[in-house]
Amino acid sequence: MxxxxxxxxxxxxxxxxxxxxxxxxxxxxxxxxxxxxxxxxxxxxxxxxxxxxxxxxxxxxxxxxxxxxxxxxxxxxxxxxxxxxxxxxxxxxxxxxxxxxxxxxxxxxxxxxxxxxxxxxxxxxxxxxxxxxxxxxxxxxxxxxxxxxxxxxxxxxxxxxxxxxxxxxxxxxxxxxxxxxxxxxxxxxxxxxxxxxxxxxxxxCLSEDSTVRKYNPSMINEYQKAIQKIRKDTFPYPYLKRSYLIFVLMQFNLMMVHNVFIEPSNQLQQLKAMCKKEYMAEALTAINLGDIFTPRLTPLVLCKYHFYFPASLIYKFRVFQNTKEQ
Structure with missing residues (x-):
């Protein structure tokens, strides 16, 4: 076979x-x-x-x-x-x-x-x-x-x-x-x-029933668990450190769009709190103001420099785009 x-x-x-x-x-x-x-x-x-x-x-x-x-x-x-x-x-x-x-x-x-x-x-x-x-x-x-x-x-x-x-x-x-x-x-x-x-x-095939299109209160904890596991997998390979940090930022984007900003309450507070977590603080060191014009990094650069409100508007817009595509 x-x-x-x-x-x-x-x-x-x-x-x-x-x-x-x-x-x-x-x-x-x-x-x-x-x-x-x-x-x-x-x-x-x-x-x-x-x-x-x-x-x-x-x-x-x-x-x-x-x-x-x-x-x-x-x-x-x-x-x-x-x-x-x-x-x-x-x-x-x-x-x-x-x-x-x-x-x-x-x-x-x-x-x-x-x-x-x-x-x-x-x-x-x-x-x-x-x-x-x-x-x-x-x-x-x-x-x-x-x-x-x-x-x-x-x-x-x-x-x-x-x-x-x-x-x-x-x-x-x-x-x-x-x-x-x-x-x-x-x-x-x-x-x-x-x-x-x-x-x-x-x-x-896109489906309205997809788990990433619905609010799940455990999603953030589960994403964070995967982030830590992948950190363990890549840690022995120093050449992957920056790429791992970018991976964390991309996962953070997913958490924001598929969880935090599809639930109406405490969005800004959750955004601020998650940016202060140790793994996110470390990941944010991988980007700088020069990345502000890279669309997927823009809200993350804003978060790094504590401009949380404009970052939240970008995430809300992305949620709106996802809703239109369903």
């Missing part, structure tokens, strides 16, 4: 059949799909079991709740040389872009990770064109950390199964947010060589 597609399946009765079909498992005997039911209460299990009766390369498994538990179970059961992750409400755009024979050839023997471009709704994210240094893993790690919303997704990539298992890399089940980021960073730290393909493989 050349490729294992791991699909965590939780209450996805409306989309799971489409996701499985999109993998190409019906037309390519070198692809296996492992759909892991992790606590569904709808017809998800019934649909998957109906599919596996017609295709021996589609496999059903179960795990305890949580997407990380499901993905870890899929890794454990995988038999392909490569692994890719697919969310049950998303789909692969064209499986012909899986040139599995090429990726298993001697010329790819030292390649551990393959990046593809992807769609977010109808918008294109072209990682190939935006990545200047594609082959230097150290330089790539700095790029990935400083641009987490573009790069730090677990899907849309091929991972060498042996690299995952040999290094004991797994999803941290204690994390509820940014578990993708933490997994990919640790995986990259184990990579010898990375390849970027100039093709669009994955379609991330």
């Amino acid at each position: 050349l490729l294992t597609v791991i699909i965590p399946a939780f209450n996805c009765e409306k989309t799971i059949a489409r996701s499985i079909k999109s993998t190409g498992v019906y037309s390519n005997n070198e692809i296996e799909v492992i759909a892991i039911n992790n606590g569904s209460t709808d017809s998800t299990e019934k649909i998957i079991k109906k599919i596996i009766k017609k295709n021996k390369n589609v496999k059903y498994a179960e795990s305890i709740s949580g997407v990380s538990n499901a993905r870890n179970k899929g890794i454990e059961l995988s038999t392909g040389k490569w692994i890719t992750f697919l969310d049950a409400d998303d789909y692969i755009t064209d499986t012909r872009k899986f040139d599995l024979k090429k990726y298993s050839s001697p010329s790819f023997a030292s390649t551990d990770l393959i990046f593809f471009n992807y769609f977010v709704g109808h918008s294109k994210v072209n990682l190939y064109s935006m990545t200047e240094t594609k082959n230097d893993v150290k330089q790539l790690l700095t790029t990935v950390l400083e641009n987490p919303t573009k790069y730090l997704t677990v899907w849309g990539k091929l991972y060498r199964t042996n690299t995952i298992k040999k290094n004991g890399i797994h999803f941290d089940t204690s994390l509820s947010y940014s578990e993708d980021s933490e997994f990919l960073i640790r995986y990259l730290l184990s990579c010898r060589h990375v390849v970027f393909e100039d093709s669009f493989l994955y379609n991330y």
Whole structure:
């Protein structure tokens, strides 16, 4: 088997059949799909079991709740040389872009990770064109950390199964947010060589039910837990320190837009309080007034110099933009 597609399946009765079909498992005997039911209460299990009766390369498994538990179970059961992750409400755009024979050839023997471009709704994210240094893993790690919303997704990539298992890399089940980021960073730290393909493989489907679009009182604590875990992962590598601090700032932006500023009370007070936290005070040292005209850093520069009110207006505007896009 050349490729294992791991699909965590939780209450996805409306989309799971489409996701499985999109993998190409019906037309390519070198692809296996492992759909892991992790606590569904709808017809998800019934649909998957109906599919596996017609295709021996589609496999059903179960795990305890949580997407990380499901993905870890899929890794454990995988038999392909490569692994890719697919969310049950998303789909692969064209499986012909899986040139599995090429990726298993001697010329790819030292390649551990393959990046593809992807769609977010109808918008294109072209990682190939935006990545200047594609082959230097150290330089790539700095790029990935400083641009987490573009790069730090677990899907849309091929991972060498042996690299995952040999290094004991797994999803941290204690994390509820940014578990993708933490997994990919640790995986990259184990990579010898990375390849970027100039093709669009994955379609991330926007949903109003997405957890990042709803207020969650525990979100900030969970993000902070992931930040500390990634600090631990990157601490042994001094060349990643500044990039890690930029990563923290990008996570702070997410916390503001997806949590603090969609809840009407005490927004300004929460912004001030979070900027005074030790990890944020350290991260804010990585930027200066020269970054004021970089859109994603603008509110952070304002926070660094204690201009909290104009920073809050920017975050409110970004929340408004997100609401319009839903």
